[in-house]
Amino acid sequence: MNVREFSWSPSEKKAARTAFDAAFSRECDAIRREVEARLGRSANPPDLWRVHDYLSEKRRDVDRKYDYRYSVLIAVFGTLLREQWITEKDLSELRPDKVEAIKIIASL
C-alpha cells in the first residue's frame, strides 16, 4: 500500500497530532539546551555567531522536517522515530499497518 493513501480515523488524527507536537517540543527543548550550553562555553565574541549559525541550521532543519500533512506524515514519523524524537509508545494509538510502515522508514 502506498503510504500516501492511508486513511486516518478521527482518533488516529488526534493521536498523530499529540505525537507530532510532543516530538516538536522535545526537539526544540534539545536545541534550546544546546544553545545554552554553547553560550556558556563561548569565550570570544565570534563564538556568538557560531551559536547563531547553529540556530539558523536547526531552524531550517526543523521547518523542513515538521510537515503535518497526512500525505507525508508516515515518512515524517519515520524520520522522528529514527532520530528518537518519538518512541513506538507515542504511536501506540495508530493502526498496526501504519506503525509497521513508520518502522520500515525509520530503519532506512
Added chain:
Amino acid sequence: MNVREFSWSPSEKKAARTAFDAAFSRECDAIRREVEARLGRSANPPDLWRVHDYLSEKRRDVDRKYDYRYSVLIAVFGTLLREQWITEKDLSELRPDKVEAIKIIASL
C-alpha cells in the same frame, strides 16, 4: 576639516584599536546576556525562533557598525559613543580634534 582626512599616529591607531575592540566585546557580551535572558523566559518552542530573529538582527547590526577603516572610524566611534559602548575615557589617547569630531557625531 573633513573627518575622512584625519591622520592617525601609531599611538592613536593602537588606542583606537583598543577602544574599538572593547566596544565590540561589550556589545557582544550584552547580546549574549540578552539571548540567555530570552531563552530563560521562553516557554514555547516558537519563542526559540524569536530568539533566533533577535540574534540575526543583532548580527546584521554589529557587522554593519563595526567597520575599522580609518576613513570612517570617527563616525563609527561617534555611533559607539552615542550608544554608550565606549565612553570618552576610551578615547583619551586620541587627539582633541578627533575627540571633538566624535562627540559632535555622537550628539547627532
